[in-house]
Amino acid sequence: MTPRWRLLLLALALLVLAPAVLRVALTLPAFGAPTAALGQTVNALAPELRHVANMVAAVNFDLRGIDTLGEECMLLCAVTGATVLLRGARGEHDTARAGRLPGRPVTPRADATVLVCRIFATLTLMVGLSVALHGMTTPGGGFQGGVIAASGLLLLYLGEGYAGWRALVPPPVLVALEGGGALLFVLCAGLPLLAGHPALQNRLPLGEFRDLYSGGLMVLVNAAVALSVAGSFGLLLVEFLEETREAGDDPISDEEDR
Amino acid sequence: MTLLVAALLLLAALSGLLVVLSRDPRRQIFAMAGNGLVLGLLFLALQAPDVALSEIAVGTAVTPLLFLAALAAIRMDRAKR
Numbered sequence: 382m383t384p385r386w387r388l389l390l391l392a393l394a395l396l397v398l399a400p401a402v403l404r405v406a407l408t409l410p411a412f413g414a415p416t417a418a419l420g421q422t423v424n425a426l427a428p429e430l431r432h433v434a435n436m437v438a439a440v441n442f443d444l445r446g447i448d449t450l451g452e453e454c455m456l457l458c459a460v461t462g463a464t465v466l467l468r469g470a471r472g473e474h475d476t477a478r479a480g481r482l483p484g485r486p487v488t489p490r491a492d493a494t495v496l497v498c499r500i501f502a503t504l505t506l507m508v509g510l511s512v513a514l515h516g517m518t519t520p521g522g523g524f525q526g527g528v529i530a531a532s533g534l535l536l537l538y539l540g541e542g543y544a545g546w547r548a549l550v551p552p553p554v555l556v557a558l559e560g561g562g563a564l565l566f567v568l569c570a571g572l573p574l575l576a577g578h579p580a581l582q583n584r585l586p587l588g589e590f591r592d593l594y595s596g597g598l599m600v601l602v603n604a605a606v607a608l609s610v611a612g613s614f615g616l617l618l619v620e621f622l623e624e625t626r627e628a629g630d631d632p633i634s635d636e637e638d639r
Numbered sequence: 640m641t642l643l644v645a646a647l648l649l650l651a652a653l654s655g656l657l658v659v660l661s662r663d664p665r666r667q668i669f670a671m672a673g674n675g676l677v678l679g680l681l682f683l684a685l686q687a688p689d690v691a692l693s694e695i696a697v698g699t700a701v702t703p704l705l706f707l708a709a710l711a712a713i714r715m716d717r718a719k720r
Binding site for chain 2 (some may be wrong): 413463484524618621
């Protein structure tokens with residue numbers, strides 16, 4: 382297709398779509414002005430019904446918990462698919478040595494870098510844990526906490542180097558976290574069904590409003606999501622960094638790269 | 640719309656433009672991480688702290704690293720041949 386044809390096609394598409402886009406854009410509510418009726422209703426009802434202060438958690442883990450279960454399964458499938466794809470090229474073997482470009486100089490890490498990374502990796506893991514634990518009371522929750530904890534693993538990688546990182550982050554543990562979290566979520570959804578109630582029905586004591594463990598079943602679901610997300614992202618990082626080469630075919634290097 | 644939100648929106652557009660305009664993949668990755676950070680701040684200014692947390696963790700830490708790892712894999716593979 383020549384550039385001229387492309388331009389013609391673009392003009393044609395614009396001609397057809399522009400009126401529709403313009404019409405929708407003109408009837409959109411003003412920026413930040415209105416508040417959706419559903420949001421107001423949830424804000425008014427959920428503290429009394431579920432005893433939680435974080436409405437996003439109430440919506441995600443209770444009011445539309447089945448949707449979240451679907452999302453959780455999507456994450457599980459995506460990470461499993463990526464892992465299978467990456468291992469398909471590499472095989473199940475892994476190596477404790479980092480890949481490196483031949484001829485590229487390797488600068489040894491400064492002690493200060495190691496120290497700063499150790500301190501901040503610990504802090505990041507703690508922040509992730511705290512965000513996940515406070516899911517019912519403050520913004521955040523399982524997904525955010527899990528991702529923050531997993532990104533703390535990157536700081537470990539930066540500070541300890543590839544071999545040290547691989548020793549600290551064993552993939553079987555990550556796999557167990559990922560699968561175990563998803564299983565816990567499915568159990569939370571399925572056990573009420575077996576007892577003849579709707580799925581994910583909140584039968585546990587709801588606790589006190591603004592308490593760390595308020596929300597009954599939501600606390601469990603939140604923990605399940607946190608475990609699963611931390612495991613998934615950790616596994617994804619390991620697999621991607623591992624995929625960079627097949628075990629055993631590296632040029633010999635005396636120091637880990639990057 | 641406050642001045643802060645307007646400034647962050649402009650910055651988001653600008654950093655997004657930088658991602659598109661940078662041709663070197665490695666620079667593009669860092670531009671993308673910067674764009675993720677700006678988006679995170681924008682979400683924070685729009686009072687969505689939980690979205691901001693995910694955006695900063697996923698958009699500025701995890702995704703750029705995965706891209707960097709993929710780039711390194713490509714370069715190592717080319718060097719082998």
